[in-house]
Amino acid sequence: MTRALGWLAALALVIGLGAAFGYAPREAVQGNVQRIMYLHVPAVLTAYLAFALVFAGSLGYLFTRRLGWDRLAVAAAEPGVLFTGLTIVSGSIWGKPTWGTWWTWDARLTSTAVLFLVYVGYLLLRGMVDEPDRRARYAAVVGILGAANIPIVHFSVKWWRALHQPSTILGPEPSPIAAPIALTLLVNWIAFTLLFLYFLARRAEIARLEESHAG
Amino acid sequence: MTTQRKFVAGGLVIVAALGYLIWSGVTQSVVYFVTPSELLAAPVANKTYRLGGMVLPGSLKWEPKTLSLAFTLSDGKGQVSVRHRGAPPDLFAEGRGAVVEGSWAREGYFQASLILAKHSEEYKAPHDGADPGYKELLRTLRREPRTDEKPPR
Numbered sequence: 001m002t003r004a005l006g007w008l009a010a011l012a013l014v015i016g017l018g019a020a021f022g023y024a025p026r027e028a029v030q031g032n033v034q035r036i037m038y039l040h041v042p043a044v045l046t047a048y049l050a051f052a053l054v055f056a057g058s059l060g061y062l063f064t065r066r067l068g069w070d071r072l073a074v075a076a077a078e079p080g081v082l083f084t085g086l087t088i089v090s091g092s093i094w095g096k097p098t099w100g101t102w103w104t105w106d107a108r109l110t111s112t113a114v115l116f117l118v119y120v121g122y123l124l125l126r127g128m129v130d131e132p133d134r135r136a137r138y139a140a141v142v143g144i145l146g147a148a149n150i151p152i153v154h155f156s157v158k159w160w161r162a163l164h165q166p167s168t169i170l171g172p173e174p175s176p177i178a179a180p181i182a183l184t185l186l187v188n189w190i191a192f193t194l195l196f197l198y199f200l201a202r203r204a205e206i207a208r209l210e211e212s213h214a215g
Numbered sequence: 216m217t218t219q220r221k222f223v224a225g226g227l228v229i230v231a232a233l234g235y236l237i238w239s240g241v242t243q244s245v246v247y248f249v250t251p252s253e254l255l256a257a258p259v260a261n262k263t264y265r266l267g268g269m270v271l272p273g274s275l276k277w278e279p280k281t282l283s284l285a286f287t288l289s290d291g292k293g294q295v296s297v298r299h300r301g302a303p304p305d306l307f308a309e310g311r312g313a314v315v316e317g318s319w320a321r322e323g324y325f326q327a328s329l330i331l332a333k334h335s336e337e338y339k340a341p342h343d344g345a346d347p348g349y350k351e352l353l354r355t356l357r358r359e360p361r362t363d364e365k366p367p368r
Contacts, residue, residue: 025340030306034338099331100304106247141222145229161247161267163314165336178340 002201009198012191016042016184024184036094038184041169042192044087044112050080050196051119051150058143061136067211070136073143075203077122079196084116099163107156108164115153118146132211248314252293260321266295267314267333275309284330288313299327306332 020038027034057073060066091109092102103109122142129135157166168177169185177185248267268288274296275286284299286309297315307313312333320326 028339028341029337030334037338098304098306098334100307101329101331104331141226141229145233148233163247163331163333165334168336168338176337176339178338180340181338 002198002205005194005201006198009191009194012187012194016188016191019184019187024180025178027181030098033094033097036090037181038188040087040090040094041185042189043083043090045189046192046196047080047083047087047115048150048154049193050076050083050200051115051147053200054080054119054122054143055147058140061140062144065133067132067136070132070139071204071207071211072200073136073139074126074207075200077119077143078203079199081116081119081123082199083192083196084112084119088112088116104163106162106164107160108153108162111149111153111156115146115149118142118149122146132214250290250293251288251295252290254295254319254325255293258319261318263316263318264325265314265316266297266325266327267312268295270307270309270311270313272309288315288325295325296323297325297327299330301330303330304332306334308332311335 016038020035024035024038026032053076054073057069057071057076060069061073091112095104096102122139125142126135126139129138154167156162157164169182248265251266251268254264254266266288268290271287271289271294275284277284282300282302284301284303285296287294287296289295297317299315299317303313307330312335314331314333315325315327316329316331317325317327
């Protein structure tokens with residue numbers, strides 16, 4: 001089952017890569033550099049999903065005190081940090097040729113950096129506590145508080161003046177986006193989500209094995 | 216102090232810190248740039264600003280030999296003339312958004328040290344005629360008429 005998911009994700013990623021370079025047109029204003037979008041946007045949407053699951057797992061653990069919820073939280077947090085890192089790196093590479101800078105402290109970039117650091121902190125905290133129930137309890141608090149940042153990151157471009165452009169998809173009203181560009185984005189979004197679900201399943205399995213060995 | 220009370224106290228500190236960050240966020244402190252009309256309302260000479268607006272069409276002057284760039288930033292209400300030394304980013308153009316870092320000179324213009332181009336959230340496919348591409352190149356090699364030109368009658 002998990003293996004099939006992995007192959008499905010690999011297939012979707014190949015199709016997504018092919019669409020990003022072969023099918024999607026060269027963007028009219030930005031040119032070829034706009035193709036970074038097909039990595040940047042799916043990465044951040046996947047990170048949102050991951051941290052939403054950390055939030056759900058943390059709440060679930062605090063209410064039920066079952067370690068299964070904690071395994072969901074840690075299994076989502078690790079790929080979440082990975083995808084946030086990918087978002088920041090790809091955004092930086094996109095920013096240099098278009099904006100003219102690798103980094104600037106506007107609301108979107110700053111809140112995304114905070115998002116990354118909060119969940120790196122989450123993983124560090126988990127690494128410092130050995131006892132599973134205590135670790136799950138401490139982590140759940142950070143997992144719940146940290147989720148408050150997700151809407152801040154997403155709406156930062158709407159609430160404050162920023163260098164980063166407003167949301168094209170998931171915005172308050174749909175923005176003009178050429179159909180082939182939107183379709184390519186959708187394919188890559190699905191591919192990234194499948195890849196994340198594969199990571200999630202594998203990591204949860206590892207967490208389960210660790211617990212059965214320790215206990 | 217029991218463990219639970221420590222937890223409550225710690226939690227309150229974290230919530231208060233997050234609350235403060237959000238509160239300070241919605242107030243003036245995270246304004247990334249000021250607009251031309253805001254700057255003109257109270258300009259302070261030699262103070263560092265980030266200024267954002269639209270590059271007024273027809274205002275852009277670029278001297279490649281001296282690398283001097285001059286243009287006007289507008290927000291519809293106010294206009295500020297900006298001077299800069301150096302090449303702007305590729306996406307910088309008239310009629311588009313830009314954010315500049317620098318200071319207000321006493322002589323009444325904005326001396327920019329960094330030019331940043333803003334781009335919109337719109338993503339368009341190139342027009343057929345505007346982007347010749349390799350297909351058009353092949354057509355000219357085969358001496359076929361260009362697709363964007365009308366065939367002679």
